[in-house]
Amino acid sequence: MSENYLYETDVLVIGSGNAGMCAALSARENGADVIVLEKASKKERGGNSAFSAGTMRFAYNGIEDLLKVVPNLTKEEIVNTDFGTYSTEQFIEDLIKVTQSRTDMDLANILANESLNTMVWLRSKEIRFVPIYGRQAFKVNGKFMFWGGLAIKIVGGGSKLIQTLHKSAVEGGIKVFYDAQATSILHNDGGVYGVELKINGKTVRMKSKTVIIASGGFQANTEMRTRYLGPNWELAKVRGTRYNTGDGIRMALDIGARSYGHWSGCHAVGWDFNAPEYGDLAIGDGYQKHSYPFGIMVNATGQRFVDEGEDFRNYTYAKFGKVILEQPGQFAWQIFDQKVVHLLRDEYRIKQVTKVKAKTIEELAQKLDDIDPTGFLEYIKKYNEAVQLEVPFNPNIKDGRGTVGLEVPKTNWANTIDEGPFEAYKVTSGITFTYGGVRINEKSEVINTFEKPISGLYAAGELVGGLFYFNYPDGSGLIAGSVFGRIAGENAAKFAITRTEEVKV
CATH class of the missing domain: 3.50.50.60 (FAD/NAD(P)-binding domain)
Known part of the structure; x- marks a missing residue:
């Protein structure tokens, strides 16, 4: 040797x-x-x-x-x-x-x-x-x-x-x-x-x-995220390892490799607002919150900003982290009532979760940090009136149970938010990979x-x-x-x- x-x-x-x-x-x-x-x-x-x-x-x-x-x-x-x-x-x-x-x-x-x-x-x-x-x-x-x-x-x-x-x-x-x-x-x-x-x-x-x-x-490279993905991406949480900092890509490019793919795109999801900066192996993917199709997501104004029922969670969760990051304060609250709480995935039941619970929707409005309570209550009333109750709810298929007349429609799995106690979970953006x-x-x-x-x-x-x-x-x-x-x-x-x-x- x-x-x-x-x-x-x-x-x-x-x-x-x-x-x-x-x-x-x-x-x-x-x-x-x-x-x-x-x-x-x-x-x-x-x-x-x-x-x-x-x-x-x-x-x-x-x-x-x-x-x-x-x-x-x-x-x-x-x-x-x-x-x-x-x-x-x-x-x-x-x-x-x-x-x-x-x-x-x-x-x-x-x-x-x-x-x-x-x-x-x-x-x-x-x-x-x-x-x-x-x-x-x-x-x-x-x-x-x-x-x-x-x-x-x-x-x-x-x-x-x-x-x-x-x-x-x-x-x-x-x-x-x-x-x-x-x-x-x-x-x-x-x-x-x-x-x-x-x-x-x-x-x-x-x-x-x-x-x-x-x-x-x-x-996991804050500078590269901001350079390639754009403004505010330095504010996202990293879902996984702190060691994926682009070293291999840089080394390959240094010897003439062709850059390829969606450099300004990434896999990012709804992630618990108070999760640590990087992933925690003891928690794994437990900070994710992926049952949003059965509830609604609202931003700081109390308004919905995305069609939670656009498609099965499998085909939307990886892009909604970007949308959440674009909201005021880079957060959203996921709202559920008792009609759908039993459908929530197991990550909603971990101890390390940013959650509030209330018997009435008015009480919930006061407990949602950084949310305009008046705007929220006005929107909930408007949303409930828009739900097509005549269409059967079915979580196994894209059931077509949507809303009518809303600026941001919900295409599937729409339910009225009116049966307490209510549960809400605060999320931000968690980036998985680029x-x-x-x-x-x-x-x-x-x-x-x-x-x-x-x-x-x-x-x-x-x-x-x-x-x-x-x-x-x-x-x-x-x-x-x-x-x-x-x-x-x-x-x-x-x-x-x-x-x-x-x-x-």
Whole structure:
């Protein structure tokens, strides 16, 4: 080994979240020696993946496909549940719809078509899955019905995903270095040949035949958020890790990678107003508040500002964080009455929640911090009169129960707010990840500004641009990281093993 390098390896992975570890495991099973660099400590490893609820969107054509992923479904569950189907065509159509037809069709097709195979592959790595009864299904006539194209989540959520992937990596002989911040990608005319990094503050180099970047977006970088997303984004809470500061994107751009995707767009949701600045692994995604379709959201004037019933929560939650940030004071109150309180998701029941409760709507108006009570009460009266009560309420479908005559309509799931006690939850914007990044091809190779692959450089995960614009279908992030991580690892390993030329440094 050269004295100039701390280690030499075939594949060097930057980032130990879902995408990075899928890449590492894929490279290892394809015969490569692999090292993973993690900027965080072992305790905080896993990037945004560790904070995720573990929802996975994938294509399946009925119970036979689901049994490949969840083979331990009981006969009772199968009989008493309508899981529906979710074809590759539906997956692609959802990506097209929520991104306003801007999604990269090559990437979208790969994601949809490889999603089921990747879920089966993850199960082979000891990841276990269960139906999402608590969040994605309602009981109708004694039978659970799933909605929105989602049916399955990871047992134990994102934290268990990361724990299991790392366990598999250690068992497979993959070395993981913590407190190891990559600072630049080593390259010359022959391509990429390693990484310069700091380990515990000491600058060292590692040599490799290929590099896979999987270090996330720039959502935890306040300066980059404000520069690219725009005014007030420095005021948003960060839902996940504090370590995703855009390092991998910057390093790739520095050696000629093509910037790609929606650089002024991001995944942002309604997040508890008093949540900490960054994510809390002990709480996970519990600060989110996603039952707004069954109530209303009002801003400081006491008025609604968004159509809460525009579509299923799966297709709106990731864009409403931006709308909340645009309101006076960057907050909103979610309002529910007793007709729908039983439909609230489990995150509304955690102890760390900004909540008020009142027996009457007049009492509630006085308890809502920073809200104009008179404007609020006037609006509630106007809203209640606009609800189309003749249309049946049905939370399983887009029921068409809307409002008439309001400046901001509610398209589905409209109910009068008139049955106390009332509950209200204060939310602000919580940013999850950014949509802009680098461009990759079907092999997960990073493309340069001349539309050519950068020899030896691959990417996967949130720093890949082009999949998501404006909005996002729930559960797509983890599966995208797994699909393209697996592809990156396989191709990086094949390239490394056949790379015979010596890169001169």
